[in-house]
Amino acid sequence: EVELVQSGAEVKKPGESLKISCKGSGYNFTSDWITWVRQMPGQGLQWMGTIDPSDSYTNYSPSFQGHVTMSVDKSINTAYLHWSSLKASDTAIYFCGKLSGGYSSSWADYWGQGTRVTVSS
Amino acid sequence: DIQMTQSPSTLSASVGDRVTITCRASQGSFTWLAWYQQKPGKAPKLLIYEASNLQSGVSSRFSGSGSGTDFTLTIDSLQPDDVGTYYCQHYNSYSWAFGQGTKLEIK
Numbered sequence: 105e106v107e108l109v110q111s112g113a114e115v116k117k118p119g120e121s122l123k124i125s126c127k128g129s130g131y132n133f134t135s136d137w138i139t140w141v142r143q144m145p146g147q148g149l150q151w152m153g154t155i156d157p158s159d160s161y162t163n164y165s166p167s168f169q170g171h172v173t174m175s176v177d178k179s180i181n182t183a184y185l186h187w188s189s190l191k192a193s194d195t196a197i198y199f200c201g202k203l204s205g206g207y208s209s210s211w212a213d214y215w216g217q218g219t220r221v222t223v224s225s
Numbered sequence: 226d227i228q229m230t231q232s233p234s235t236l237s238a239s240v241g242d243r244v245t246i247t248c249r250a251s252q253g254s255f256t257w258l259a260w261y262q263q264k265p266g267k268a269p270k271l272l273i274y275e276a277s278n279l280q281s282g283v284s285s286r287f288s289g290s291g292s293g294t295d296f297t298l299t300i301d302s303l304q305p306d307d308v309g310t311y312y313c314q315h316y317n318s319y320s321w322a323f324g325q326g327t328k329l330e331i332k
Binding site for chain 1: 226257259261263267268269270271274275280310312314316317318319320321322323324325326
C-alpha cells in the first residue's frame with residue numbers, strides 16, 4: 105500500500121529554521137516525483153514545487169523560489185522541505201504528494217496527511 | 226504563467242442533484258488537468274486526471290470533461306459525503322496551477 109507519512113505539527117518563532125519531512129513507502133521512492141503544496145488558513149491550495157527523488161532535480165514555483173528548499177534522502181525514502189528563516193506568513197498546512205507515472209508533467213495520486221506549521225512570536 | 230479560474234466559488238445543492246463545476250485556463254490548449262476533493266483538515270483526494278480519467282476507487286458518479294481551456298467536473302446523484310472543496314489543477318513539466326476552489330454544500 106502506497107503511503108506518505110509527514111512529520112508532526114511545529115510551532116516556531118519568526119527567524120527560526122525548520123525542516124519538515126515526508127516519508128514514502130509501498131512504492132519505489134525514486135521512481136515518482138514529489139510535490140509540495142501550501143494551504144494557508146482558510147485558503148486554497150498553492151503549488152510550491154516538485155523534486156525528482158532519483159537525482160534531486162528541483163522545480164520551484166517563482167512564488168517560493170529562494171524562500172524554501174526541497175531535498176530528499178533516498179536512503180530513507182524521505183523528502184524534506186526546509187526554511188532557513190521563518191516568517192509569520194509561513195503559517196500554514198503543508199502537504200506532500202506523489203506524482204503518478206514517473207514524470208514531472210503529472211498529477212498527484214497519493215498525498216501525505218499534512219504538517220501544520222505555526223510561526224508566531 | 227497559466228491561471229485557473231473555477232466557478233462557482235460556492236455551490237449549494239440537494240441530495241440527488243447533478244452538479245457541475247467549471248474550470249477555465251487563462252491560456253494554452255491541453256488535457257493536462259486534474260480534479261481533487263478536499264474535506265476540512267484533510268489532504269486532497271484525486272478524483273480525475275487527464276481531464277476525463279476517473280481515478281481508481283473513485284465513485285463513477287464523478288466525471289470530467291473538456292479540453293483546450295474549458296473543463297468541467299460533474300457529480301451525479303449528489304450524496305451527503307460529497308461535501309467539501311473541489312479544486313482543478315493544471316500540470317505540465319514546469320509548473321502546476323490550482324483553481325481557487327469550489328466549496329460544495331448540501332441544502
